[in-house]
Amino acid sequence: MKKILVIGIGAGNPDYLTVQAINALNEVDVFFVIDKGKQKEDLGRLRKEICRRFIKDQDYRLFEVPDPERDRSPASYATEIAAWREKRVALYRSMISEELKDGECGAFLIWGDPSLYDGTLGILQQILAQGTVEFEYEVIPGITSVQALAARHKISLNRTGESIHITPARKLADGLPAACDNVVVMLDAGTAFNSLADDDLDIYWGAYLGTDDEILASGKVREVGKKIADLRSARKTEKGWIMDTYLLRRGLATE
């Protein structure tokens, strides 16, 4: 039987790797690396550095393929995502059937944790449901960008008894969810926090968390929102890409 490990590698700092993840890395015969283009070269480098640093016998194979093309501003988001996912399913299926021998262990190194805005587990489940290739798989959890954000700001994500909502920025077009005082925003291609009507919002923002380029900022959105937007735009231009996450928190009369 073939085995696949889906290993969370933490969101940025190689020191985020857990002992379980390091042990898992040392079991792997073939690493499947999805090349996400020039902008993400830095992330690819970090994955390779993790393999160099934590694997004792450097006799594993690396199988690198380009990520299937995807239209970033499609007429229908849902249709485009479904089509892109099908291409990924076909790609992953052929990698597992052709590049991994029976009895070998393959792995996907997942940025942060596989449970948070990552399609790998869904793709593997879809391949298994098709029944054309057999394998078993395991999931090794990692430190998410959300945990890194909270740790670096030295905050908890909620105040006593409150709920936490995690959302991609595109779902904030109609404002923050009414019933939730703590909203973690991910996958923001811009600065959605500056378009929200709420007047009393705190923001805890982090970009390139865990890396040497990390930037942190916090305060009332109405006071620091413009500064964060300028910083974000400048760093994105210099580096060619940016990845940021933030917590928005409604103020309370009493805590």
Ligand SMILES: C[S@@+](CC[C@H](N)C(=O)[O-])C[C@H]1O[C@@H](n2cnc3c(N)ncnc32)[C@H](O)[C@@H]1O
């Ligand atoms: C496709 S999601 C993957 C999330 C990942 N699985 C995790 O556990 O954090 C990518 C988004 O995660 C956030 N992100 C990931 N790594 C980050 C980092 N080092 N600093 C800031 N945000 C990060 C950003 O919001 C980015 O748009």
